[in-house]
Amino acid sequence: MATIRAVIRKKKNKAGQLPIAIRITKDRKSTFLNTGQYIDEKFWDAKNRNVRKSHPNAKVLNNFILTKVAEANDKVLKSEMKPEYETVAEIRNKIIEKKGFDFFTVANMHLQNLKNRNKHHQYDTEFGRLKKFKEFLGKDTLPFNKLNVATLKRFETHLLHQKKLSPRTVVNYLILIRTIYNLAISESITDRGLYPFGKGRMIIKIPESLKIGFTAEEIQKLENAKGITEAQQKAIHIWLISFYFAGIRIGDVLKLKWSDFYDGRLLYRMNKNSKLVSLKTPKKAIEIFDTYKNDLDDNGLIFPQLKGVNLNHSEEVSKRTQSITRNLNRRLKIAAKHLGINKNISMHIARHSFGNISGDKIPIQMLQKLYRHSSVTTTIRYQANFIHKDADEALDSVLDF
Known part of the structure; x- marks a missing residue:
């Protein structure tokens, strides 16, 4: 017969308080259910297993504890009535699963958070990854007590060998799953005791990635490009501006306005993390900008790619930027081949190239x-x-x- 007791555990939080937990013991094995409540040790009555009256919220906390103990008792009694034997861990898992809150329910919460923060590109990417996870599982629901190391290992193998994804891309899938799991813990939807990540469980190791940038000679080939189309030349201009400003991202380059420049400096706020940036405007960048002065845009943009897009509509800007980036990368590859550059080229390589030369x-x-x-x-x-x-x-x- 299992026993249920309210206890405090010894691991303090940052405020120096101890967590109140429900301990379930069966066959001399114990497991704990976190209640999400913390108190100072002086307020805990170990004999009566409740909060002392001297605590300002003693009545509310003790009623809460009684409710949690009653819920656990109910589950334990139902378990004991079943003919098949259940371990203390199996009983615990059934107690902590909140009805209607499985992994994919929390995943939708995570995706909505991204939308609310205008992280539309990240939303699209992670929506696609979660769709592949559902396809792998063959179902739309996944209780947290079923999301274990074995499942994660099988999914990792599936992505590497069936889907032929790179190890770095596979890591991104696992990081997404871990992020959603952490959200569920923070929202008290599941318990950290089930956590499948970390030492002795699923360890996420980020593989070293090979970053190859252009040499000064290769960049000079881009600067002095001849015999290419006007579209290819504009793609090179955008790539060079990114390079000249220490590898600023394509989304920020496309949104550069004439009004972002003061007294020979670029002053802008990064889209990725909203940081303010102030950089000197190199002479080479000014020469490129001068070629666009006659193509004034209603939004005051230097480059025309986002012309007609509502810059205040973050989702529209994000989707348009993704489309523009694909087109620019395609034109860059054609131009680079024509110029005798054998390395892979994309807008992001401008950032690597700055790192390579510096x-x-x-x-x-x-x-x-x-x-x-x-x-x-x-x-x-x-x-x-x-x-x-x-x-x-x-x-x-x-x-x-």
Whole structure:
């Protein structure tokens, strides 16, 4: 027969308070249900297993605890009446599952949060990933107690070997699932005891990605491009502007306005994280901008690609930017081939190219500022792809004999 008790656990939160939990014990094995409530240890009556009257909300908390104990007792009694044996873990899992709140219900909450924050591109990407997860499972519902390490491992194998996705892309799927699980925990929809991620469970390891940027000579080929179409030339202009301003993202380049420039500086707010940026306007960038001065847009945009788009409608801008980026990348590839550049090219390669050429010439703190990274650690990891001098010299010191 299982027993149910209200207890406090010893792991304190940031405020120094202890969590109130419901302990279920069966066959000398115990499991705990978090109630989401915390109190100072001095307010807990261990003998009577309730909150002392000296606590300002003692009556409300004790009624809450009684309700939780009663709910657990009800589930335990029903379990004991069944002919098949249930472990304490199985009983616990049934108790914590909230009716109607499975993984995909919380996934919809996550997607709605993205929409509310105007993260439309991320919404589209993650909507597609969740659709593939549903297709893999063959169903539209997934209780959290069924989302275990075995399921995640099978899904990982499916993406790698059946769908032929890259390891980095597969990691993105797993990170999305983990994010949704964390949301469910934060909303008290499921319990951390079921959490399938972390040490001894499903560990997400981000594989090192190969970032290859252009050399100065290859960029000069783009700057001096001849024999290409007007559409290809405009694509190169946008790519170069991104490069000249330390790899600003395509969405920000397309939304650049003449009014963003003051006293020879670019002042704008990044779309990705809303950070304010102030950068000197290089002479090479001014030369490109001068070619667009006669094509004034009603919105004051420098480049014409977003002409006619309502810039205040974030979803419309996001979808249009995705379409424009695909077209620009296609034209860049054709132009690069014509110019004798054999490396892959896309708008994002402009950012890699800035990193490649800067190498170890610029202090890491300055690069952090130019890249607009929130953490210098991110900058160090990013720039490690392009700093080869020390390794090259070390190799030469051994082989040059």
